[in-house]
Amino acid sequence: MAWRFALMIDPVASGDDRADYLDTFTELDPAAPALTVGELSTQRGDGIFESIGVVDGHPQEVSAHLERLAHSAQLCDLPEPNIAQWRAAVALAAERCGAGEAVIKLILSRGVEHGPAPTAWVTAAEASDFSRARTEGIRAVTLDRGYSLATPAHAPWLLLGAKTLSYAVNMAALREAKRRGADDAIFTTSDGFVLEAPTASLILRRGSTFITPAPNAGILHGTTQLSLFEHLVSRGFTVGYETIPAETLPAADAAWLVSSVRLAAPLVAIDDAPLAVDASFTASLNDYLLSPRD
Amino acid sequence: MAWRFALMIDPVASGDDRADYLDTFTELDPAAPALTVGELSTQRGDGIFESIGVVDGHPQEVSAHLERLAHSAQLCDLPEPNIAQWRAAVALAAERCGAGEAVIKLILSRGVEHGPAPTAWVTAAEASDFSRARTEGIRAVTLDRGYSLATPAHAPWLLLGAKTLSYAVNMAALREAKRRGADDAIFTTSDGFVLEAPTASLILRRGSTFITPAPNAGILHGTTQLSLFEHLVSRGFTVGYETIPAETLPAADAAWLVSSVRLAAPLVAIDDAPLAVDASFTASLNDYLLSPRD
Secondary structure: OOEEEEEEEOOOOOOOOOOOOHHHEEEEOOOOOOEOOOEHHHHHOOEEEEEEEEEOOEEOOHHHHHHHHHHHHHHOOOOOOOHHHHHHHHHHHHHOOOOOEEEEEEEEEOOEOOOOOOEEEEEEEEOOOOHHHHHHOEEEEEEEOOOOOOHHHHOHHHOOOOOEOOOHHHHHHHHHHHHOOOOEEEEEOOOOEEOOEOOEEEEEEEOOEEEEEOOOOOOOOOHHHHHHHHHHHHOOOEEEEEOOEHHHHHHOOEEEEEEOOOEEEEEEEEOOEEOOOOHHHHHHHHHHHHOOOO | OOEEEEEEEOOOOOOOOOOOOHHHEEEEOOOOOOEOOOEHHHHHOOEEEEEEEEEOOEEOOHHHHHHHHHHHHHHOOOOOOOHHHHHHHHHHHHHOOOOOEEEEEEEEEOOEOOOOOOEEEEEEEEOOOOHHHHHHOEEEEEEEOOOOOOHHHHOHHHOOOOOEOOOHHHHHHHHHHHHOOOOEEEEEOOOOEEOOEOOEEEEEEEOOEEEEEOOOOOOOOOHHHHHHHHHHHHOOOEEEEEOOEHHHHHHOOEEEEEEOOOEEEEEEEEOOEEOOOOHHHHHHHHHHHHOOOO
8 A cells, every 4th residue: 555644633622723733733654653552542443533535636525524523523432523623634634645546544542541632643545446346346245233223222332323443343244245255245234224334335226216224323424425415416316315124135226335435336246136237327426426525 | 551561573373383482572662653553453443452460470361361362363364373472472571560460461453454464562561450349349230232142153243252452332331331320331132131341251149159141152251250260160169151131130149240450340239239249258259360370
């Protein structure tokens, strides 16, 4: 992976309003040691993150990502992020991304064990080449996420709507998918409803309607999905949130996994059920997602 | 927290047998930057760990911890740890712990993103003072872990029997317990069976019998619980593993949360049900746990 930039952030309180936040940033060599072994992000996955797509130096959907960062912070009892400070850090990182596709990661950790304050940093790196996934599509398998549709609402300590650094299960699900000959996974509830992919949202097409699982406390509200729904509405399509039984997946006219960096990857199969891919329509979605979006 | 020691480990293959492994160790300043921002432990909680109690320089139950590290590695598709190498690192760290109680942490991370190999390190630090929890006891609340008793066996990608670095939920459960005026939590399944605490095992006493939840794939097999069971058997008690309905918790004659560093903390209440504390018996358990054990 080609790093482009890394910055440590000294988090200031929400509401600390300055002309710029340059005195709170320290640029790093991304390949050099920067974090101590006491970091709770590394000891316990105790923190939150966001991944922002960047196209030719333009960071996409920054406000939606920063809003979700603030939402995750609230669910995890972390201090409220200073949005203006994070926005300034994203802008600096984006300037260093250069041409082509890149990814900016924002990380807010609970800090060093017994330390006084959270630690925070931003990285920028060249994105992997996802052109094949976008055009030829991907295969997914459904995997049980272990909890029922009703669980997240009564068990907020499971942090199911927060984008935490505790992603070991998400990574294990991707390995399981690969073991089964697929490229990605779609999590389902133990009572058989569709949730999300480990690092993407699911969008299904039925005729001229596009649906995605209802973003209750159990899944993240996908920033790319939100942006695509706006785009689809502007093109005259209908969009909606639904509780989707997994058994209805094969009946979709088409389906995509959408995320900030891979963008829209059409599904060619879910489990053993093949799905049709509309190549030119998918290309139009990715053209939109590659255009500058705020 | 008073650090005592930190060591980076260059993991060698299982079976690489040497007189010592000193050439694979690099001592660190525990308070200095040591890890890069590309570390997958910090980005995704993608790795495994163990915490070993140390008393007056003697690391407790090292073999049981190393066996569990190897088991976690297998569940997480990490390379098999070289046990002799880790044992040598633990011995070095223990030498640096000095008098009193300390904790040695072993961390095996999947490595740096797109990197060639896992990263690994060991830290040693002074332990917190848990004498009050050991003598006066602690209050616990039960919290739903969200999955049913049957889930772990059919969904290994949930990594429920692995001690991963993705501990954000464990930490959130402890915060929830504190919000409710308790000191700790006891996880239960969605169908009402007792599991474990976020960082400890539960042992219940019924007359002269001591039981703990069956260590199926859903919970860790506690090293301290294993050691205490051996000790209890040597004292003529009966021990056993059971599937324990949460509703039977108040009927226990006594209960403890046991772990490698806090050792045996008697429960004075679970939810709103008070439990009797046998102070001298608990003291005898902690005397045993503070004695040198291999």
